[in-house]
Amino acid sequence: MGNIFSDRISDVPRSFIREILKVAVDESIISFAGGLPNRDLFPLQEIKAATAKLLEESGKDVLQYSSSEGYPALREWISGRYAAKGMEVSPDNILITSGSQQGLDLLGKTILNEGDSVVIEEPGYLGAIQAFSIYRSTFHPIPLHPDGIDLQLLEQAVSRNTIKLMYCVPNFQNPSGISYSEENRRGVADILQGRKTLLVEDDPYGELRFLGQDKPSFHTLMPDNTVLLGSFSKIVIPSFRIGWIAARPEIMEKLVIAKQASDLHTNYFGQRIILQYLRDNDIDGHIRTIREAYGRQRAAMVSAIREHFPPDTYYTEPEGGMFLWITLPEGMSAMELFRRAIEQKVAFVPGDPFYVNKKDVNTLRLNYSSVDEETIRIGIKRLGDVLKGMPR
Ligand SMILES: Cc1ncc(COP(=O)(O)O)c(C=O)c1O
Numbered sequence: 001m002g003n004i005f006s007d008r009i010s011d012v013p014r015s016f017i018r019e020i021l022k023v024a025v026d027e028s029i030i031s032f033a034g035g036l037p038n039r040d041l042f043p044l045q046e047i048k049a050a051t052a053k054l055l056e057e058s059g060k061d062v063l064q065y066s067s068s069e070g071y072p073a074l075r076e077w078i079s080g081r082y083a084a085k086g087m088e089v090s091p092d093n094i095l096i097t098s099g100s101q102q103g104l105d106l107l108g109k110t111i112l113n114e115g116d117s118v119v120i121e122e123p124g125y126l127g128a129i130q131a132f133s134i135y136r137s138t139f140h141p142i143p144l145h146p147d148g149i150d151l152q153l154l155e156q157a158v159s160r161n162t163i164k165l166m167y168c169v170p171n172f173q174n175p176s177g178i179s180y181s182e183e184n185r186r187g188v189a190d191i192l193q194g195r196k197t198l199l200v201e202d203d204p205y206g207e208l209r210f211l212g213q214d215k216p217s218f219h220t221l222m223p224d225n226t227v228l229l230g231s232f233s234k235i236v237i238p239s240f241r242i243g244w245i246a247a248r249p250e251i252m253e254k255l256v257i258a259k260q261a262s263d264l265h266t267n268y269f270g271q272r273i274i275l276q277y278l279r280d281n282d283i284d285g286h287i288r289t290i291r292e293a294y295g296r297q298r299a300a301m302v303s304a305i306r307e308h309f310p311p312d313t314y315y316t317e318p319e320g321g322m323f324l325w326i327t328l329p330e331g332m333s334a335m336e337l338f339r340r341a342i343e344q345k346v347a348f349v350p351g352d353p354f355y356v357n358k359k360d361v362n363t364l365r366l367n368y369s370s371v372d373e374e375t376i377r378i379g380i381k382r383l384g385d386v387l388k389g390m391p392r
Contacts, residue, residue, distance in 0.1 A: 007136075008134055008135075008136060009134070011133065012130060012133045012134055016126070016353035017033070017035075017126060017353060020033065020338075020347075020349060020350075026345070029342070029345045029346065030345060030346045030347070030371065030378065030379035030382070031346075031347040031348075031367075031370075031371070032346070032347065032348045032365075032366040032367050032368070032371060032376075032379060033347040033348050033349050033365075033367065034367055034370050035174065035323075035367055036238075036367070036369065036370040037233070037234050037237075037238060037290075037322070037369055037370065038290070038293060038294070038297075038369050038370055039370070041286075041289060041290055043236065043237070043277065043281065043286060046277055046280070046281050047237065047273065047277055049280070050273050050276035050280060050281075051273050051276075053276060054272055054273060054276045058272070062269050062272045063269065064268070065264070065265070065268070066265050066268035066271075067265060068095075068256050068259050068260050068264060069095055069096065069256060069265075070094070070095060070096025070097075070244070070265065070266055071268065071272060071275065072091065073275055074096060074271050074272075074274065074275045075091040075092075075094040075096065076091045077275060077278055078091070078094050078230065078246075079091040079094060082246075085214075086220075087217060087219060087220055088223075089219070089228070089246045092249070092252075093246055093247060093248060093249060093252055094244050094245070094246050095244060095245045095247070095252060095255050095256060095259060096242065096243075096244050096265075096271060097243050097244055097245055097259070097266055098241045098242070098243070098263060098266050098267070099233060099238070099241040099242065099243045100204055100229040100230065100231040100233070100244070100245075101127050101131070102241075102243070102262070102266075103202075103229045103244070103245040104127065104128050104131035104167075104200075104229070105131045105262070106245065106255050106258045106259055106262065107165070107200060107245070107255070108131050108132050108135040108137070109135065109258040109261075109262075110251070110254045110255055110257075110258050111164060111198060112132065112164060113135075114135070114137075115136065115138055116135075116137050116138065116164040116165070117137070117138050117139075117140055117161045117162060117163045117164055118132050118137040118138065118163070118164060118165045118166070118167060119140045119141075119157055119158070119163050119165070119166040119167065120132075120139050120140070120141055120142070120166075120167050120168075120356070121141070121142060121143075121144050121167070121168055121169065121176075122141035122142060122143045122144065122355060122356075123144065123175050123176055123325070123355060123363065123365075124141060124167070124354055124355075125167075125169055125173070125202065125354075126353055126354060128167050128202070129353075129356060132165075132167070137164075137165075139356045139357075140157045140161060140163065141355065141356055141357065142154050142157060144173065144176055144178050145178075146178060146316065147178075147180070147181040147183070147184050148170070148178070148179070148180030148181055148184025148185070148187075148188075149168065149180065149184065149188060151184065151187040151188070151191065154188065154191055155191050158191060158192065158195060162196075163195075163197045164196075164197065164198065165198050165200060166192070166197050166198070166199045166200065167200045167202065168180075168188075168199070168200070168201060168202070168218075169201075169202045169203070169204075169205075170185060170201060170203070170215070170217075170218065171203055171205050171206040171209070171215070171320065171321070172205040172206075172208065172209070172318050172319065172321025172322070172323070173321075173323075174204075174205070174321070174322070174323055175323055175325060175349070175351075175365035176323065176325040176365075177316045177317075177318030177321055177323045177324045177325055178316055178318070178325070179212075179215065179319055179320070180215065181215065182215045182216060185215060185216060185218065185221055186221065188218070189221040189222045192222065192225060193222070195225075197225065198226075198227060198251075199218050199222065199225050199226045199227070200226075200229065201217060201218040201227070202229045203217070203228060203230055204230070204231040204234050204243070205234055205320060205322065206230075207234075207235050207287050208235070208287070208291055208294060208320045208321050208322070209291065209319055209320035210291045210292065210294055210295030210298065210319065210320055211295065211319040211320065212319040212320075219246065223248075224248065227245060227246070227247045227251060228245070228246040228247075229243065229246075230243060230244050230246070231243035231244070232274055234290075234322070235283070235286070235287055235290065236274060236278075236283075236286075240267065240270035240273070240274060241266070241267065241270070242267070242270055242271060242274055291320070294320070294321070294322065294368070294369050296373060297368040297369060297371070297373055297376060298318060298324065298368050300368070300373040300376045300377060301324060301366065301368045301376050301380060302315065302317065304376060304377045304380035304381060304384075305326075305380055305384075307381075308381045308383070308384025308385070308387075309326075309380075309383075309384050309387060310329060310387060310388065313326060313327070313328055313329060313387070314327040315327075322367055322369035322370075323365055323366065323368070324365075324366045324368060325363060325364070325365055325366075326363060326365075326366060327362060328362040328363070328364070328387075328390075329362070329392060331362065331392055332362050332390055332391075332392060333360050333361075333362065334350035334351050334352070334360075334361060334362055334363055334364040335350045335352065335360055336390065336391075337350070337364070337383075337390060338350045338364075340386045340389070340390070341386050344382050344385070344386050345382070346379045346382045346383050346386070348364050348365060348366050348367075348383070349364060349365045350363075350364050351363030
């Protein structure tokens with residue numbers, strides 16, 4: 001049989017992380033490679049109670065098809081949460097999606113023609129690179145610094161090219177853990193001012209701040225040009241696959257068409273359970289618990305890195321979220337470190353897949369949310385020992 005596959009899918013590589021994680025399935029491996037929330041914090045009993053109550057009170061109603069935009073009361077809840085933060089997002093402008101990952105796919109479908117230019121962060125979120133690659137976009141990666149995106153290179157990219165879409169994760173970015181300072185955000189807004197570029201602000205981690213102060217959202221700084229993505233994956237549970245897009249009405253209209261073509265609507269039963277859970281429980285208390293735990297896990301990782309890694313290793317110091325980014329001494333290969341580390345039963349994600357046009361880089365991602373503090377200390381010491389034997 002000849003090649004039956006579309007050019008679209010043939011050009012997109014398999015998720016490199018999934019390939020890498022196949023090597024790390026051995027249970028004795030300490031893995032900083034995943035991107036998972038801490039399962040010990042999943043509200044199991046509360047989800048169980050919400051599900052039972054819902055079935056008891058609403059019966060077969062919750063088992064039926066529903067609207068493409070999403071359950072109205074859940075959209076109102078999300079709108080109310082934004083309002084509490086001083087952000088104005090009407091429930092009518094919220095589309096419930098199958099995770100924020102589907103939001104990226106729907107945006108690609110709605111906005112991108114083949115060859116359209118997209119600004120992404122370098123390093124960038126792999127799921128966005130994959131989602132937009134399907135629509136055959138041309139990427140313009142802009143480096144991240146400890147306080148945000150490189151404004152000079154962003155200015156250059158938007159003045160030399162017609163950038164259709166800029167994708168960013170300004171809070172506790174995946175993979176780097178970096179957050180944009182307020183000044184950096186204002187700088188981005190100034191650069192995009194008066195241009196047609198649509199800014200996609202992906203914010204699955206914004207509520208998970210354990211240090212510092214919240215910064216203004218792009219949705220506040222430039223409401224007309226910003227599409228905001230949110231998710232329940234990191235603050236409640238990821239398995240329901242429930243997230244949302246907030247967009248202005250004419251974009252919403254097209255996104256709803258794309259959504260209908262994809263899956264008619266997001267899992268309705270899941271939407272109802274999440275809302276029941278949110279109504280019956282103290283979500284702020286729950287988020288506080290997650291923040292405190294991740295804050296402790298991050299602190300354990302940073303202090304172990306200080307103790308065991310060579311002094312010329314650079315690491316980011318995230319104020320929230322789940323990841324930390326390491327830059328190894330110049331000339332050291334993160335891939336080679338990975339091969340050696342697996343033999344010593346410790347795993348991480350080498351930086352390569354987070355770049356669209358660089359290979360064999362000296363950077364890597366460490367996840368601290370899904371590993372307990374004691375195991376973090378053991379794993380980082382092991383990694384430090386491997387590092388000490390690495391060729392320079
Ligand atoms: C930056 C970013 N965006 C989106 C997602 C996807 O999240 P969801 O579970 O809402 O689809 C992730 C998940 O890791 C992420 O890190």
